[in-house]
Amino acid sequence: MSGAAPLREQLAGLPDGPGVYLFRDAADRVLYVGKAKSLRKRVRSYFQAPVRPDGGSADADPGPKAGLHPRTVEMVSRVRRLEALVVNSETEALILEGNLVKMHKPPFNVRLRDDKSYPYIGISMDEGFPRVYFTRERHRRDRLYFGPFSSASKVRETLNLMGKIFPTRPCEGPEPGRPSGIPCLDYHIHRCLAPCVGYITRDEYTVLVEQVIAFLSGRYRGLEREIEAEMRGAAARREFERAAVLRNRLQAVRHLMERQLARSDSMGSLDVVGVAIAEDGEAANVQVLQVRDGVMQDRQSFFLDVPGAPDLATVVEQFALEYYAVGIAIPPQVVVPPGVEPAAVERVLTGRRGARVEVRAPERGEKRRLAELAARNADLALDQDRRRHARARSRRVEALADLQRHLGLPAPPLRVECFDISNLGATYAVASMVVFQQAAPARAHYRSFTMRHDGGPDDFARMEEALGRRFARLAADDGDASLGATPGLVVIDGGKGQLGAAQRAMREAGVDVPMVGLAKRLEEVFLPGRRDPVLLPEGSAGLHLLQQVRDEAHRFALRHHRGRRGRGMTTSILDELPGVGPARRRAILRHFGSADRFLDATREELAAVPGLPPKLAREIWDHLHRSAAPGEAADVGARAGVEAGAWS
Numbered sequence: 001m002s003g004a005a006p007l008r009e010q011l012a013g014l015p016d017g018p019g020v021y022l023f024r025d026a027a028d029r030v031l032y033v034g035k036a037k038s039l040r041k042r043v044r045s046y047f048q049a050p051v052r053p054d055g056g057s058a059d060a061d062p063g064p065k066a067g068l069h070p071r072t073v074e075m076v077s078r079v080r081r082l083e084a085l086v087v088n089s090e091t092e093a094l095i096l097e098g099n100l101v102k103m104h105k106p107p108f109n110v111r112l113r114d115d116k117s118y119p120y121i122g123i124s125m126d127e128g129f130p131r132v133y134f135t136r137e138r139h140r141r142d143r144l145y146f147g148p149f150s151s152a153s154k155v156r157e158t159l160n161l162m163g164k165i166f167p168t169r170p171c172e173g174p175e176p177g178r179p180s181g182i183p184c185l186d187y188h189i190h191r192c193l194a195p196c197v198g199y200i201t202r203d204e205y206t207v208l209v210e211q212v213i214a215f216l217s218g219r220y221r222g223l224e225r226e227i228e229a230e231m232r233g234a235a236a237r238r239e240f241e242r243a244a245v246l247r248n249r250l251q252a253v254r255h256l257m258e259r260q261l262a263r264s265d266s267m268g269s270l271d272v273v274g275v276a277i278a279e280d281g282e283a284a285n286v287q288v289l290q291v292r293d294g295v296m297q298d299r300q301s302f303f304l305d306v307p308g309a310p311d312l313a314t315v316v317e318q319f320a321l322e323y324y325a326v327g328i329a330i331p332p333q334v335v336v337p338p339g340v341e342p343a344a345v346e347r348v349l350t351g352r353r354g355a356r357v358e359v360r361a362p363e364r365g366e367k368r369r370l371a372e373l374a375a376r377n378a379d380l381a382l383d384q385d386r387r388r389h390a391r392a393r394s395r396r397v398e399a400l401a402d403l404q405r406h407l408g409l410p411a412p413p414l415r416v417e418c419f420d421i422s423n424l425g426a427t428y429a430v431a432s433m434v435v436f437q438q439a440a441p442a443r444a445h446y447r448s449f450t451m452r453h454d455g456g457p458d459d460f461a462r463m464e465e466a467l468g469r470r471f472a473r474l475a476a477d478d479g480d481a482s483l484g485a486t487p488g489l490v491v492i493d494g495g496k497g498q499l500g501a502a503q504r505a506m507r508e509a510g511v512d513v514p515m516v517g518l519a520k521r522l523e524e525v526f527l528p529g530r531r532d533p534v535l536l537p538e539g540s541a542g543l544h545l546l547q548q549v550r551d552e553a554h555r556f557a558l559r560h561h562r563g564r565r566g567r568g569m570t571t572s573i574l575d576e577l578p579g580v581g582p583a584r585r586r587a588i589l590r591h592f593g594s595a596d597r598f599l600d601a602t603r604e605e606l607a608a609v610p611g612l613p614p615k616l617a618r619e620i621w622d623h624l625h626r627s628a629a630p631g632e633a634a635d636v637g638a639r640a641g642v643e644a645g646a647w648s
Helices: 004-012 039-044 070-078 090-104 152-165 202-217 220-236 240-258 312-323 342-353 365-407 459-476 496-509 541-570 582-592 595-599 603-607 614-627 633-647
Strands: 019-024 030-036 081-086 120-123 132-135 144-146 270-277 283-292 295-305 333-335 358-360 415-424 427-437 447-450 489-493 515-519 524-526
Touching (some): 019 039, 030 039, 030 070, 030 090, 039 081, 090 312, 120 152, 144 202, 152 202, 202 220, 220 240, 270 312, 270 365, 283 312, 283 365, 295 312, 295 365, 312 342, 342 358, 365 541, 415 459, 415 541, 427 459, 427 541, 447 459, 447 541, 459 496, 489 496, 515 541, 582 595, 603 614
Parallel strands (some): 415 489
């Protein structure tokens, strides 16, 4: 291979120290990022004939070493260049490896499935009265995040419970309340203490938020003592209503503790990590048993893609870096499976928590029993996931065969495209195209079209336009992976009229693809050239697939339509002015007081706006009077006057 000699030279020059290595392919894409105590030993272990002992180049080209996993062999065979980054310690190498994996997203590294979509509980500490809310992001440094959780329903269930125990404000925005200035319904149903009207002071609200943090951190016993002391203090001061509220809160916390899976006063707070790796080395499951103050409060289950069959220690290390990215939720002890070197992970977690974290594999006692329980749960989850995927694959194969048989297709439709129209009368019309590959959604291939047809609410014309634009791109073959692929079946959301419009578009584009229309009322399937519809058996896999594709196209079209409609209802003429951003829009409105006065202003009056340069004022005046033809100024002013509320 042309890149063999440079690769041999790079292998020969590797240092014998800790660091991180990157494997790159012929296109210079990062295939894999790894860390090592000794870069020289670790990287050479992948290759059959790396170098001679004297450091000179070997005669044979470096290739994959015998005995490697097939995916590792595939990876090594694609390596054309490697990079090595030397660091001072294994801990630094572990941190750098995690950062580089996030940056490059290599295909052969361990990674959480759909890691960006895991839910968290966030607390907006940057606001005067912080909110506790559901979120899927954790990038804001001035906010606290708890998670990740393996189930969004668990997060919402926890938030619902917390809303009853700790009634923090649910309203969005940096300040509590609403324009009316009166408490909302949440106050009257005891789900908020109405900080918006001063029914709770900032200091009292801060104590409530601190209790929420203690609750989410698992400090149940300390929280129990704190609420009990606060309750007794309120009773001693004869604040009996407040004492009753605190009594109910205390009872709720105690009831929650009684419901937990296990209790052990001597165990303290820790996480127990159990790992199972599939026999084919392509997937793994990690179970995290969360014990807080001796109470097993929850179990989280995470599936990982582990191409290349890494060892158990690598899986645990890379999962720990990903899972414990938020320092406040890290317990003082993490129990890991045997065979994991704890030193590097321990130092990383200690740095993130700001206090010592002990990482170890238990040898006996209750912690070992919990570790075995976590490992058994991981094995069970992995087996259930394998069975679920096998059933899903079987259903998809059955659905494609069903469609081929009932619709008379020449082959199973491995790629199905569905089109739908969404509009509000004659306005904000859009079309959606969703794609299913092998009976599963291929969301990266979804496309939406903003309709150019302006002849009124004509769904037939819009469907013809959407199909025409889509298949014109197929004929053009411009390199778009979605629009350049030929579908095995096109599904039109509608009956004979929409199907006829789609046929006209296809004939004009010179494309011949099997096509059907799916009518909602009786789930009738219309085929071109047939008068009577085809009724697929109710409950059949093929009909279920068509319904799923149609519903997804409708959802995607509606989302795009709502987005256009929302943007259209909040835009104004000020948004189109050159050089005018949010700050200058506010300055213009403050200066003139109304949209009509702004539109009637002269060049000199525009130049008098504070913060508006004279040159920009002239450009704005020219833009307004150039864009409005004679007789249109009144309409522009009326429109601006209606929308003035959206500018402020």
